[in-house]
Amino acid sequence: MREASRRAAAVYALPALAGLALLPYLNFRANRIVSGDGVMIWSPEGGAIIAALALSALALGTVWARAQAVRLACALGALAVLLWSVGQGAAALSADAPEFARVSLGGGFWIAAAFLALAAADAVARMSLGAWARISALLLPAAVFAVALRAGLFDALSILREYDTNRDVFDAALGGHLRLVIGSLIPALAIGLPLGWACFAGPRARMVILPALNLLQTTPSIAMFGLLMLPLGALSRAVPALRDWGVGGIGAAPAIVALALYALLPIVANTYAGLAGVPETMRDAGRGMGMSRARLLARVELPLAAPVILTGIRIVVVQNIGLAAVAALIGGGGFGTLVFRGMGQAAMDLVLLGTVPIVAMAILASLLFDVGIELTRRGGAR
Amino acid sequence: MIRVSGLRKSFEGVTAVEGLDFEVAHGEVLALVGTSGCGKSTTLRMLNRLIEPDAGHIEIDGRDAREVSPDALRRGIGYVIQGVGLFPHWTVAQNIGTVPRLLRWDRARVRARVEELLELFGLEASEYADKYPSELSGGQQQRVGVARAMAAEPAMLLMDEPFGALDPVTRGRLQDEFTAIRRRRGITAILVTHDMDEAFRLADRIAVMDAGQILQIDTPERLLRGPREGFVRQFVGLDDRALRILSLHRVRELSRPAADAPAPNQWVSPDDTLREAASRLIWEAGDSLAVVEEGRVTAEIRAEDIWRTGARGAP
Numbered sequence: 042m043r044e045a046s047r048r049a050a051a052v053y054a055l056p057a058l059a060g061l062a063l064l065p066y067l068n069f070r071a072n073r074i075v076s077g078d079g080v081m082i083w084s085p086e087g088g089a090i091i092a093a094l095a096l097s098a099l100a101l102g103t104v105w106a107r108a109q110a111v112r113l114a115c116a117l118g119a120l121a122v123l124l125w126s127v128g129q130g131a132a133a134l135s136a137d138a139p140e141f142a143r144v145s146l147g148g149g150f151w152i153a154a155a156f157l158a159l160a161a162a163d164a165v166a167r168m169s170l171g172a173w174a175r176i177s178a179l180l181l182p183a184a185v186f187a188v189a190l191r192a193g194l195f196d197a198l199s200i201l202r203e204y205d206t207n208r209d210v211f212d213a214a215l216g217g218h219l220r221l222v223i224g225s226l227i228p229a230l231a232i233g234l235p236l237g238w239a240c241f242a243g244p245r246a247r248m249v250i251l252p253a254l255n256l257l258q259t260t261p262s263i264a265m266f267g268l269l270m271l272p273l274g275a276l277s278r279a280v281p282a283l284r285d286w287g288v289g290g291i292g293a294a295p296a297i298v299a300l301a302l303y304a305l306l307p308i309v310a311n312t313y314a315g316l317a318g319v320p321e322t323m324r325d326a327g328r329g330m331g332m333s334r335a336r337l338l339a340r341v342e343l344p345l346a347a348p349v350i351l352t353g354i355r356i357v358v359v360q361n362i363g364l365a366a367v368a369a370l371i372g373g374g375g376f377g378t379l380v381f382r383g384m385g386q387a388a389m390d391l392v393l394l395g396t397v398p399i400v401a402m403a404i405l406a407s408l409l410f411d412v413g414i415e416l417t418r419r420g421g422a423r
Numbered sequence: 424m425i426r427v428s429g430l431r432k433s434f435e436g437v438t439a440v441e442g443l444d445f446e447v448a449h450g451e452v453l454a455l456v457g458t459s460g461c462g463k464s465t466t467l468r469m470l471n472r473l474i475e476p477d478a479g480h481i482e483i484d485g486r487d488a489r490e491v492s493p494d495a496l497r498r499g500i501g502y503v504i505q506g507v508g509l510f511p512h513w514t515v516a517q518n519i520g521t522v523p524r525l526l527r528w529d530r531a532r533v534r535a536r537v538e539e540l541l542e543l544f545g546l547e548a549s550e551y552a553d554k555y556p557s558e559l560s561g562g563q564q565q566r567v568g569v570a571r572a573m574a575a576e577p578a579m580l581l582m583d584e585p586f587g588a589l590d591p592v593t594r595g596r597l598q599d600e601f602t603a604i605r606r607r608r609g610i611t612a613i614l615v616t617h618d619m620d621e622a623f624r625l626a627d628r629i630a631v632m633d634a635g636q637i638l639q640i641d642t643p644e645r646l647l648r649g650p651r652e653g654f655v656r657q658f659v660g661l662d663d664r665a666l667r668i669l670s671l672h673r674v675r676e677l678s679r680p681a682a683d684a685p686a687p688n689q690w691v692s693p694d695d696t697l698r699e700a701a702s703r704l705i706w707e708a709g710d711s712l713a714v715v716e717e718g719r720v721t722a723e724i725r726a727e728d729i730w731r732t733g734a735r736g737a738p
Contacts, residue, residue: 326508329473329581330522330571331497344512 046167047104050112053160054100057119060152061096066123067130067150072141073199074387079147080134082126092126096153103160113164117182120157123150124186124194131197143199145390172415176408199390200397203383210378211394217374218402221293221365225300226358233305237312237350238338247313254306262364265302266371269295296373300364304357311353315346347417355410362403366395424449425470425579425613430479432465439465441635443479447579452605452612453640454626456619456658462635463615464505467581470613471497484578498522501572501580505587507564509556515541515567516552522575540570543604562593569601573610580612586621598624619660623667631655643671648735665733670698672732678714678722690715691724701729 065079083093099122102115131144138144165178195201204211240247260268273295277288288294319342327337343350369377376395383391430443440462447453455463468474470481472493481488488496501522509518519540520533528536538548544566556564565586572580585601586594598621604610616622622629623643630640633654639646647664650656660667675693690713691700700712704726714722 320508322504322506322508323510325473326502326504326510329471329497329502329504331494331499331525332521333494336525341510345510 046109046112046163049163050104050106050160053116053156053163054103057153057156057160058097058100060156061093061123061149064149064152065147066127066153067134068145068147069134069138070143070145070199071139073143073203073390077143077145080130082130082149089126092122092129096122096126100157100160103164109164109168113161113168113178116157116161116164120154120161120182121185123153123157124189127198128189128194131195135197143202143390144197145199146393172412176412179408200393203388203390203394207379207391207394210382214374214376214378214395215398217293217378218362218365218376218399221296221300221368221373221375222358222361222402224293224297225304225361225365226354228297229301229304229308229357230354232301233308234312234350236305237309238316240309240313241316250309251306251313254309257302258306262299262303262367263370265299266295266367266373269298270371273298291372293368293373295371296365296368296375300361300368303364304361307353307356307360308350311356312346312350315349315353316342318349319345344417348414351410351414351417355407355414358406358410359403362399362406366399424482424484425611426480426482427470428480430466430469430481431477432462432469432474433477438635440469440476443637445630445637445640447611447613449611450609451627452610452614452625454614454616454622454629455632456616456622456629457632458617458658461632463632464583465635466632467583467613467615470581471500471502473497498525498575499577501575501577503568503572503580503582503585505583507556507568507588509564509567509571511556514553514555515546515559518556518567519571519574521571522577526575528575536574540574543608544570544600561589562597565589565593565597566600573608578611580610582612582614584616585614587616587618594621601625619658623671631658633658644668647671666698666701669701669729669733670696672697674700674714674724675722677724677728677732679725679728681713681720681723684713684720686715686718686720687713689713690720692716693722697729697732700724701726701733704729 061082066082067080068077069080070077082096083090096119099115099119103112103119106112106115127146127150134144135142161182162179165175168178170178189195196205236250240250270291273288274291277284323341323345324337327341328334332340365373365375366377366380368375369381376399379395380392383389383393383395425447427446428444430440431438432440443466445453455466457463465474469476470488472488483496483500491499509515510521513521516534516537519537523533523536537552541548541551546563546566551559551563551567556567559567565588569580569582569585572582586597589597602625614622614625626643628640628642629646630637631646631654632638638653639651639655641649646655646659647661647668650659650661673693674691674695674697677697678693689703689707689709691703693714693716704710704712710726711723713720714724
């Protein structure tokens with residue numbers, strides 16, 4: 042057991058260190074679009090040799106440590122040193138550089154950060170904590186990071202310079218992205234849950250609904266956005282009042298409709314699977330004691346199916362957080378705006394400014410749903 | 424009092440139950456026995472209208488079962504399903520309180536009833552009320568299953584293989600407990616089982632079913648002494664019928680007066696069955712046994728009396 046966890050730790054720690062040893066952890070560029078010069082972590086203008094040594098010691102500590110809590114502390118410590126030296130390095134590099142010069146994150150940083158995060162997640166998983174303890178073990182470091190971010194530790198980095206110049210766009214994108222995800226989830230649930238129940242209640246409905254949704258799911262997202270522009274455009278022309286509500290061929294409406302359609306299959310399929318997975322004896326017991334069908338559904342079938350249904354909703358939310366980026370192509374807003382603008386300007390930092398929040402949102406949503414699923418399992422699957 | 428007449432049901436042209444007539448008196452336990460597929464579970468499920476009969480008449484305490492809505496009917500009938508069927512996401516207390524809550528009993532009354540039933544089934548309320556079914560042993564789950572069926576003081580219990588999935592020792596203990604609770608509370612029940620021993624142990628009368636019909640319905644002893652030809656003989660099992668008859672009788676029925684004395688090595692208690700007494704006599708190669716209550720001899724039982732009870736033509 043301990044050997045296994047040690048091997049796993051080595052799998053994370055060694056690539057993290059190799060990444061930092063072989064690739065620059067920062068890139069210094071004369072302006073935002075030219076390619077730049079790599080800066081290694083031990084170079085004097087960077088985090089300096091002390092940071093490199095501390096980081097190596099902590100990374101190797103994850104392999105040496107016996108207790109998983111110590112491994113977690115080492116991994117988080119290494120991550121903290123890495124982030125600190127990135128902030129310091131960027132500040133030092135841009136201190137006496139011209140205004141257009143940019144310091145961006147290098148390949149070494151991304152590799153090291155990813156593998157150290159994996160090492161931390163692995164340690165948390167091996168501690169077999171309860172849902173809430175697990176989420177706080179991951180959210181606490183995130184909060185520390187957020188405080189460092191607010192305090193300006195990373196302000197010299199190009200991604201934050203981009204944030205500084207695009208602050209309005211970023212804030213609008215955040216609101217727009219949330220609106221797309223939540224706005225599509227609500228109708229998808231309102232339609233998907235009853236459809237899932239219909240699939241469960243009647244095999245004939247199932248044989249129509251599931252293949253149709255499968256077909257929907259295989260439509261490429263850009264094609265779907267395009268296909269929706271026509272009917273929604275026609276609709277808003279026919280009923281001009283709808284335009285006040287934002288319904289039109291382009292904008293958020295077709296994006297929300299498309300995302301809701303993509304959400305249907307996982308919700309319907311998991312609702313059906315969850316209800317079908319409720320043992321027949323449960324229904325027999327409920328009906329035999331005089332529960333009405335509605336009560337049986339609300340009190341017995343849905344609670345017992347909840348973990349499976351929530352898993353479907355989790356898939357949908359994570360999937361749509363990512364898919365919503367494409368909505369920017371038809372003027373739907375969201376973080377895709379930053380990504381596509383960055384691509385247009387060949388400014389990778391702007392692309393990153395759109396991508397990192399999407400990834401962070403997806404991870405956060407996934408974690409929250411994990412807790413929800415575990416809580417609904419209580420009693421149920423023990 | 425349950426009166427069933429002319430009950431018939433077929434599924435897609437295949438007859439499941441045909442022309443069933445029987446009655447269960449207040450406080451009586453009737454066992455429906457037979458091989459799988461003989462229609463005994465179908466019969467049980469028609470009584471609470473989980474299956475609607477094609478024809479026939481079911482009367483419960485003088486009321487036609489069809490006059491009541493199915494849900495209301497079922498709330499008045501305790502149902503112990505095959506495989507326990509406790510709701511895994513509800514605590515023991517919530518499970519037992521299912522029907523009382525459906526009947527809108529107030530909280531305090533439900534709580535009091537739950538505690539009373541847990542105590543009746545030998546489960547400490549403070550320890551078990553808030554546990555989930557998965558935290559209980561198989562035997563405890565079955566107890567809670569029966570307690571749940573009895574929660575709203577139903578006119579009768581329908582029990583579908585209630586102790587089916589248990590090991591023989593636990594099953595025996597639960598059967599004894601059920602008998603003891605019956606004696607204290609008076610339970611009217613219809614019990615479905617394929618286990619003839621269980622039927623002999625728990626039922627006042629046994630209906631042997633085959634191919635959707637009742638072949639014979641009688642008390643255990645009359646069934647053993649006078650089984651009709653064919654399937655009933657085979658199913659009742661005549662090889663050890665003398666011993667089975669003995670197991671239907673208690674030592675106290677045959678005890679004779681004896682002088683007070685301390686308990687000897689081998690003895691029986693008045694509530695032991697004659698079968699147990701016979702076994703002990705054979706083992707000891709004796710011809711009488713002391714009957715002991717609270718460490719003192721109170722009576723004796725003689726081998727010849729036991730043998731006579733188990734003999735052909737005995738009363």
